[in-house]
Each structure stands twice: as structure tokens, then as C-alpha cells.
Amino acid sequence: MYINNSRLSLVEKLYHLTAKTSGDPKSIVEKSPLTKSGFESAWAALRNRYENNRLLVTNQINILLFLPGIESETSRALKELQSTMQAVLTALALAHSKVCTDNWDSLLVTICASKLPKSTRAFWEASVTDKKEVPPWTEIDSFLTKRYLTLEAMESDPSISKGDLNPPPFKGNQNPQPTRSQCNPFRSQGNPVPKTSHSFHNDINPSKNTCDLCSKDNHPIRLCPHFLHMTVESRSSCIKQKKLCLNCFAKGHQLRECQSTHNCITCGGQHHTLLHRINSVSRESNSTSVLNSTAWPQT
Structure with missing residues (x-):
């Protein structure tokens, strides 16, 4: 510069x-x-x-080979994995002898998939269209973006517990009908069956949330496709028009009265993550960070 x-x-x-x-x-x-x-x-x-290109290239490849695995289903962890791999590819392509990574799809996808937590790995495998061919890096890169955006929306919702962020892997359309012994574990142990029993269907009673935007679909506004395709400014205007809280998207109170412990994941401000604006100061800070990251390596 x-x-x-x-x-x-x-x-x-x-x-x-x-x-x-x-x-x-x-x-x-x-x-x-x-x-x-x-x-x-x-x-x-x-x-x-x-300017030791051999050493610099070796360091970047080692970053890929020794990436730590992700244990928790969090948007922050997935973003860090994605940004780390993208940074390595950029460094190899632009900074260090212009290493060509066009044919690295099988290597990159295998490394990235092996670092994913269990549920996200299952969702990734389910999203692959051709199970017998190696998908390109761009496909898993796009999947990571969609996945961490989904987790961000769920993490900002106070009604969703952390345990709900780790659902069981998808196994297709199944309608299990448990046996009487499965519904009543006392039977298999030779104990008398309690008089009060609960059916399998009564144990699962999902709540239906009517969307404040499209009204016809049973989902909260934070997951509404129409809402997610809006710009940040349009989302903010929509929330204000619907008289919803700018932090938790709930009715009945304003931002100053919100008691939710969840704030914007990106900046920590008291607003929903989907309403976070990237201002000029943030972009300047990001540019400075990029310049600092390409400074001379420490010896």
C-alpha cells in the first residue's frame, strides 16, 4: 500500500x-x-x-493437514473452519509461487468433511446429489455458508435450547411404531406395567409458530424464506412495521424492554443477527486485518 x-x-x-x-x-x-x-x-x-516460498507453502499446507476437528454445533466454529480453508487457498494462489489448487477438490472436500461435527456431517452427506462422485470444493463451501447461517438464526432464538442445535442425523421418511415393550421399559425387566402410559405420538408435540410475514406457513419469521431474501434494511423496516422486538423478534415488547440474553453474534450489539449492518468502519477494519495478516512472518 x-x-x-x-x-x-x-x-x-x-x-x-x-x-x-x-x-x-x-x-x-x-x-x-x-x-x-x-x-x-x-x-x-x-x-x-x-521470501522463502518453500517454507511459506509448507506452512500453508500444514494448516490444512492439521486442522482441528469441530466438536460442537456452533456457527462460529463452522465459520472459522470455512475462513481458514479459504485463507489457505487464497495464500497459495496469490502469495506463494501461485500454487494451482484447481484439482484439489477431492483433497479439500475430504479434509473439510472430516472436521465437521456429527450432525453437520450427516446433513452434508445427505445434501450430496451424486453419492459416487467427489463433489467440488465450491459445493461444500456453499453448504457451510448455509449451515452456519441456519445455526446463527437458531442460536439467536431464546426459545431454542442448545440441545436442539444437535438433532439426530436425517434417516429419510420414517414413521416408527414402537412396540409395547419399547414404550414401557418396565415390561422387559419383569416389572408390572404402570397404569399410566404415554403413546409415542403424544410425546412429540411440536409447537406451531405462524409467520408474521407470510402468515400462511408455520414457521417463525426468522426462518421465513421471504424474510431471509430481504436486504438488512428491508428486514429492519419489516420488523418495525410488524411492531416486533428488534432483538428477539417477539411481540408484546420493544427493544428497551427485551429481557433476552441473546444479542447479535457478529458485533454483540442489542439487535438480532439478521439485522446486523456492515458499515464502512467494519469494512475498513477488515481491510486492515487482511493487510496485517500478510505482514512479514515472525521468526
Whole structure:
């Protein structure tokens, strides 16, 4: 960013280079005099010391090979896995000898799938259309995005417990009819069957939530397809028009009266995650983070 700035002189570039380095890189830069030729000599010395493509490529590949597995079904963990793999691919393609990863689909998908938690892994396998062919990396990348967005919506709902975020793997359309011994475990142990028994269907009584937006489907507004396809501004206007709480999407109270312990997962503010706006400050911070991540590696 400083090198390509035509408004800066070579002396000014050397000043910024000195200010932006620390440790061993800084000691290398400080050996160059604060003159026009000093910047070029300092920059050449840094490149000669740290541009070890073999080491940099090896480090990126090791990140892939030694990725930790995810144990909990959380949106944050899935986003970290996805962003880590994308960062490695970007680094290999752009920074380190332009390593071609076009034919790495089988490797990337296998590594990524092996790190998924149990339920998410089951949903991924169920989503694969051709079970006999290796899906492309873009397919599992898109799946991860949809999955963590779903978990974000569920995590922000105070009516959903953490245990509900780990449903049993999908096994197709089944309508199990348990036997009398399964409904009454006392029978298999030789004990008398209690007089009060509960049928299998009575134990499962899902509550029906009418959507405040489309009204005809039994789902909360946070899962409404029409609502999810809106822009953030349109969602906010819709929630205000429906007189719902901006934090939990519930009726009967406003934001200042909300007692929910769940806030925006992205920024921690008192609003629903689906209403989070990415302002210019956030984008600038993200750009700064990217620049910092490509700084000289520590030795």
C-alpha cells in the first residue's frame, strides 16, 4: 500500500516501513540509512531474508493437514473452519509461487468433511446429489455458508435450547411404531406395567409458530424464506412495521424492554443477527486485518 503510493517519496516510504516492522525485520530495516537509496536496500534485504516460498507453502499446507476437528454445533466454529480453508487457498494462489489448487477438490472436500461435527456431517452427506462422485470444493463451501447461517438464526432464538442445535442425523421418511415393550421399559425387566402410559405420538408435540410475514406457513419469521431474501434494511423496516422486538423478534415488547440474553453474534450489539449492518468502519477494519495478516512472518 505504501510502495504503490506515488505521492510518497522514497524517504517517506522508508519511514513507514520502519514504523510498521518490529523484532528482527525492524533490525534489518534500521540498518539502511534514511536516504532515497535506503528504502530500496531495506526492502531488498527484507525480501531476501523472508521470501522463502518453500517454507511459506509448507506452512500453508500444514494448516490444512492439521486442522482441528469441530466438536460442537456452533456457527462460529463452522465459520472459522470455512475462513481458514479459504485463507489457505487464497495464500497459495496469490502469495506463494501461485500454487494451482484447481484439482484439489477431492483433497479439500475430504479434509473439510472430516472436521465437521456429527450432525453437520450427516446433513452434508445427505445434501450430496451424486453419492459416487467427489463433489467440488465450491459445493461444500456453499453448504457451510448455509449451515452456519441456519445455526446463527437458531442460536439467536431464546426459545431454542442448545440441545436442539444437535438433532439426530436425517434417516429419510420414517414413521416408527414402537412396540409395547419399547414404550414401557418396565415390561422387559419383569416389572408390572404402570397404569399410566404415554403413546409415542403424544410425546412429540411440536409447537406451531405462524409467520408474521407470510402468515400462511408455520414457521417463525426468522426462518421465513421471504424474510431471509430481504436486504438488512428491508428486514429492519419489516420488523418495525410488524411492531416486533428488534432483538428477539417477539411481540408484546420493544427493544428497551427485551429481557433476552441473546444479542447479535457478529458485533454483540442489542439487535438480532439478521439485522446486523456492515458499515464502512467494519469494512475498513477488515481491510486492515487482511493487510496485517500478510505482514512479514515472525521468526
